[in-house]
Amino acid sequence: xAEEYEPVIALEMHAQLKTASxxxxxxxxxYGGPPNSQVCPICLGMPGTLPVLNRRAVxxxxxxxxxxxxxxxxxxxxxxxxxxxxxLPKGYQISQYESPLATGGMIAIDTEDGPKNxxxxxxxxxxxxxxxxxxxxxxxxxxxxxxCGVPLIEIVSRPDLRSPAEGHNFLxxxxxxxxxxxxxxxxxxxGSLRCDANISIRxxxxxxxxxxxxxxxxxxxxGVERALNYEIMRQTKILAAGGVVEQQTLLWDEKSxxxxxxxxxxxxxxxxxFPEPDLMYLDVTPEWIEQIRNEMPELPAQxxxxxxxxxxxxxxxxxxxxxxxxxxxxxxxxxxxxxDPKPTSNWIMTELMREIKETDITRIKISPxxxxxxxxxxKSGEISGKIAKDVFGEMILSGKQPKAIVASxxxxxxxxxxxIAQTIERIISANPDNVKKYLSGKEGLFGFFVGQVMKETxxxxxxxxxxxxxxxxxxxxxxx
Amino acid sequence: MEKLKAREIAALIAAGDCTCTETADFFLSRxxxxxxxxxxxISFDRTAAMxxxxxxxxxxxxxxxxxxxxxxxxVALKDNMQVKGQPTTxxxxxxxxxxxxxxxxxxxxxLKAGMVIxxxxxxxxxxxxxxxxxxxxxxxxxxxxxxxxxxxxxGGSAAAVAxxxxxxxxxxxxxxxxxxxxxxxxxxxxxxxxxxISRYGLVAFASSLDQIGPFALDTTDMALVLAAxxxxxxxxxxxxxxxxxxxxxxxxxxxxxxxxxxPREYFGEGIEQPVRSAIDNLISGxxxxxVKLVDISLPTTKYCIAIYYIIANAEASSNLARYDGVxxxxxxxxxxxxxxxxxxxxxGFGAEVKRRIMLGTYVLSAGYxxxxxxxxxxVRSLIRADFDEAFKxxxxxxxxxxxxxxxxxxxxxxxxxxxYLSDVFTVAAPLAGLPAISxxxxxxxxxxxxxxxxxxxxxxxESLLRGSYHIERMLARG
Numbered sequence: 019x020a021e022e023y024e025p026v027i028a029l030e031m032h033a034q035l036k037t038a039s040x041x042x043x044x045x046x047x048x049y050g051g052p053p054n055s056q057v058c059p060i061c062l063g064m065p066g067t068l069p070v071l072n073r074r075a076v077x078x079x080x081x082x083x084x085x086x087x088x089x090x091x092x093x094x095x096x097x098x099x100x101x102x103x104x105x106l107p108k109g110y111q112i113s114q115y116e117s118p119l120a121t122g123g124m125i126a127i128d129t130e131d132g133p134k135n136x137x138x139x140x141x142x143x144x145x146x147x148x149x150x151x152x153x154x155x156x157x158x159x160x161x162x163x164x165x166c167g168v169p170l171i172e173i174v175s176r177p178d179l180r181s182p183a184e185g186h187n188f189l190x191x192x193x194x195x196x197x198x199x200x201x202x203x204x205x206x207x208x209g210s211l212r213c214d215a216n217i218s219i220r221x222x223x224x225x226x227x228x229x230x231x232x233x234x235x236x237x238x239x240x241g242v243e244r245a246l247n248y249e250i251m252r253q254t255k256i257l258a259a260g261g262v263v264e265q266q267t268l269l270w271d272e273k274s275x276x277x278x279x280x281x282x283x284x285x286x287x288x289x290x291x292f293p294e295p296d297l298m299y300l301d302v303t304p305e306w307i308e309q310i311r312n313e314m315p316e317l318p319a320q321x322x323x324x325x326x327x328x329x330x331x332x333x334x335x336x337x338x339x340x341x342x343x344x345x346x347x348x349x350x351x352x353x354x355x356x357x358d359p360k361p362t363s364n365w366i367m368t369e370l371m372r373e374i375k376e377t378d379i380t381r382i383k384i385s386p387x388x389x390x391x392x393x394x395x396x397k398s399g400e401i402s403g404k405i406a407k408d409v410f411g412e413m414i415l416s417g418k419q420p421k422a423i424v425a426s427x428x429x430x431x432x433x434x435x436x437x438i439a440q441t442i443e444r445i446i447s448a449n450p451d452n453v454k455k456y457l458s459g460k461e462g463l464f465g466f467f468v469g470q471v472m473k474e475t476x477x478x479x480x481x482x483x484x485x486x487x488x489x490x491x492x493x494x495x496x497x498x
Numbered sequence: 499m500e501k502l503k504a505r506e507i508a509a510l511i512a513a514g515d516c517t518c519t520e521t522a523d524f525f526l527s528r529x530x531x532x533x534x535x536x537x538x539x540i541s542f543d544r545t546a547a548m549x550x551x552x553x554x555x556x557x558x559x560x561x562x563x564x565x566x567x568x569x570x571x572x573v574a575l576k577d578n579m580q581v582k583g584q585p586t587t588x589x590x591x592x593x594x595x596x597x598x599x600x601x602x603x604x605x606x607x608x609l610k611a612g613m614v615i616x617x618x619x620x621x622x623x624x625x626x627x628x629x630x631x632x633x634x635x636x637x638x639x640x641x642x643x644x645x646x647x648x649x650x651x652x653g654g655s656a657a658a659v660a661x662x663x664x665x666x667x668x669x670x671x672x673x674x675x676x677x678x679x680x681x682x683x684x685x686x687x688x689x690x691x692x693x694x695i696s697r698y699g700l701v702a703f704a705s706s707l708d709q710i711g712p713f714a715l716d717t718t719d720m721a722l723v724l725a726a727x728x729x730x731x732x733x734x735x736x737x738x739x740x741x742x743x744x745x746x747x748x749x750x751x752x753x754x755x756x757x758x759x760x761p762r763e764y765f766g767e768g769i770e771q772p773v774r775s776a777i778d779n780l781i782s783g784x785x786x787x788x789v790k791l792v793d794i795s796l797p798t799t800k801y802c803i804a805i806y807y808i809i810a811n812a813e814a815s816s817n818l819a820r821y822d823g824v825x826x827x828x829x830x831x832x833x834x835x836x837x838x839x840x841x842x843x844x845x846g847f848g849a850e851v852k853r854r855i856m857l858g859t860y861v862l863s864a865g866y867x868x869x870x871x872x873x874x875x876x877v878r879s880l881i882r883a884d885f886d887e888a889f890k891x892x893x894x895x896x897x898x899x900x901x902x903x904x905x906x907x908x909x910x911x912x913x914x915x916x917x918y919l920s921d922v923f924t925v926a927a928p929l930a931g932l933p934a935i936s937x938x939x940x941x942x943x944x945x946x947x948x949x950x951x952x953x954x955x956x957x958x959x960e961s962l963l964r965g966s967y968h969i970e971r972m973l974a975r976g
Binding site for chain 1: 578579580586588593596599600602697698699700701702704705706732733734735736812813815816818819820822824825826835839859862863864867871
């Protein structure tokens, strides 16, 4: 019988901090400017320049340490990681090595067997490198230094993860956390959150670790899960065939869904770390930590509790709505207009979430205020719930205000009783057979009459009124 | 005018007896006529310097000038300091074609003090050397005797002041690179405490040791130029935010209430006889002058050279990694990235720079780091502790600046170790972050200057200058 293996996974993540300026100079740290438009002599590594630490970056990093229960060290030391690469203008990256900002802490993930704590080894500060852009003709490589010097934190987990799904969930939890802490956009596609993995497999039930491989270049949340699955399969095949897993670094290829070993030449770095002499030791006082603690934004669990207590939402709704900070922000902005928490929650959890699925909620065309407006219009009877769905569809496409859509397409609900009564009379006289059947007890035909009225009125009749007036009309007929 | 001190030139300008333009023109003409022989300058820009002098004259005329004790005084900067729009070569081929895109902290200070930057002086490539023979632009000649080296690495700055091509100059001192050339050229050179002058815009050799230091004709000029250059710079995290004293104001106090320590480890074998005699005479003179002399010990002295070359080269190997042909300076085209790196760095760096990069890379390598670099850091803290202990007994420490006077070209180039030993008395102060000054204290029989060094407490440049002033006066009295 084939042996059963279990994977042992540790993740190493990098999160770009969304400070206004870079780690060691005053250049903007924002994403997406034209190449080399956000650079200065310092981040370009011009001769004679020196780094000056961005205190905000330290505070952002400490937020994450506090949120994960780690220990901020009173003194940490910046170190140089030396290697040659064109997008590394100084020939070294300023990082932390022997004395990181923080150690310990954990992040809770959801598994089939309930919550599980994944330990963190360390969180440290470093600067990002630039970006090499290889020309398609293969003839040249250009370098964009905009990213160079953007503050990063590196978060290294313990090898506590036991499946790709756990790895995926861990990454989602980290994304949720950094979004809530307002320190990182959490966008993997833009590279503001990056993930490498160390993975080995071992016969299930054994305590010893197998030989691990390092996986790099996973550029999406799904990519991480797929790459881990692929790697488990690859290592399992080797072991099952009686082979030995070779320690190496593999690059995930998102297009072909396979990973390939990195050339050993690129791998064999001796980084020659040593303390960065251009920066003082980073001393963090208890007072500073307290100040950062006092400025901490609300964390997911706190917000979940508040949603239940303040808005009276069911636990499930609160859980879903607080799963990401932008979604929770969206809900709160919408409910501020609609004034009705539960219907707002329902619309977000069904209609809105169907639309956003994988895309980012911040890119959706409907503003939370417009959604609140739409809900107000339903509540006041101006439009029916059914029409509201059509209006919603239109809002998704055009981003227009619901009132404008309703006005321009004449979708306003008909609540004029005499108008609806006239329509009902017309339908009753046009369908004598069905009226007879209904009056003789075929109650199911009621829906047919409602449908006819709605059809006549182009769906605009107030459904509650239609029901009421139809029953009144049949009551009169029955008595005759 | 070539005999005038910087403060005397400034006084003439302030009194209207001469203009900044006339002064600049005078020194630029000196540079033009003497440089072919001395080779003290790598570049000088007459047009830019004259434009600056005219601007200062106009300000003076309109009454808008902020007069300072050095207003209108020409100054030369070692060519490892950035002056926007001017080339910065570091005396290396690797920076061929590079023009500075920003002003160094020292450049800003010079301009703020109303000085005129007349040119960029020659040096050992990337400030690595003790004789100024390691320059891609040829060696600097000692103005006292052109068959001798001027000392390194700030040989150009020292020679410029000694030959009156500029009344003031700045060099950088990592292991003695200001004090040694000051001693060899017979002028005053000061290395301030680490953090006293901004390093921003000083091209790094060994970041934890590099300090900019001035050259002047006497201690009073030195006090003025140090005050102009010192102070905190937010661009340099290692610069210290402490007020800058009026150094000139306390000079007259001389050595009153200051004790001088004589470290016995600095008076062993290997000192040339004329140097030995000059220092002995000086010590006797001080004693006769009523100065309190104390015998002290700095037991870690014998490790200083080794520790210095481990730490300095380790940092240099990292600091010089940026010269890779990608962004600026020299690039030798090749088929692959690695080949381009190798070709560029092979062609761009001189032999001494390559030697130090290799040594530095070695001591940081996996498997050697603990034995060399980490251990060196530990010994470095012992060296600091030695000085702390010594300064309990004295206020200044006196020694020769160098075991010898200026040597001949080629005399030590074949033996790097012998060359490194030129720094034997100067490397300890930088390792401990302490200020030190070298001033002339006599001539050897060949007429070559001998330098005496004083080392002071951290951030106590005042005592250093008072001591220097006292010795200067005493020697002048004869």
